[in-house]
Amino acid sequence: MTRIEKSIIINTTPEKVWPWVAHEKIPEWFEPFKKVELTSKGGERKGATHHITSELDQIVKAEWEGGTTEWIENKMYSWRSTGGHFTGFGSMILDPLNNQTKFTMIFDYEIPYSLFGKIFDKLHIHKEIEKYIDQGLLKLKAKLEN
Numbered sequence: 001m002t003r004i005e006k007s008i009i010i011n012t013t014p015e016k017v018w019p020w021v022a023h024e025k026i027p028e029w030f031e032p033f034k035k036v037e038l039t040s041k042g043g044e045r046k047g048a049t050h051h052i053t054s055e056l057d058q059i060v061k062a063e064w065e066g067g068t069t070e071w072i073e074n075k076m077y078s079w080r081s082t083g084g085h086f087t088g089f090g091s092m093i094l095d096p097l098n099n100q101t102k103f104t105m106i107f108d109y110e111i112p113y114s115l116f117g118k119i120f121d122k123l124h125i126h127k128e129i130e131k132y133i134d135q136g137l138l139k140l141k142a143k144l145e146n
Contacts (some may be wrong), residue, residue: 001087002111003122004130007104012144014074014101020140021077021092023050029143030136031131032056035124039065045069049082057128062086068129086111103140105133 009019019025022044023036032054040049048068055061064084070091071077080089088109095102107129111121 001108002126004107004126004133005104006130006133006137007102008141009097010101010103010141010144011099012101013099013123014096016102016144017094017103017140018074020144021094029140030132033133044071046067050079052084056125056132060125064088103137105137107133 012016020029023038024121026035026036028087033052034055035053037051038044039051040047042048046068050066050068051063052066053063062085064086065082066079069078069080069089074094075090076093078089078091082089086109088107090107090109091105092106093106095104109129111118111125
């Protein structure tokens, strides 16, 4: 399993960051997520399910089902893949710092296709995901601070 963990300080409160953590808003700041559809009733909450369509560097296209495993408003959101092209889970954590928020994204994943998948991950996918997370965090920060 590969892990990527990145953080950024955003000059606003967790309450202002939180709405951007909702799945439907993620494609507005995280480029690989092209579309996220809520597939369960009851809105964003623990137990909610989603269908995600993503594209990484126009090379790797994937669709998968995801389930929300933790939902603590203004603090933490965690998910896991429940079906699709890869195994993954992750979290978005909001830590208050006076009138700022430390926003952390954690992403653990495993690419299928045994040895070939592991080599392709090390040579390309891991670096691309890190790049997109860095860019996404900066884009989110810019949206919230302007």
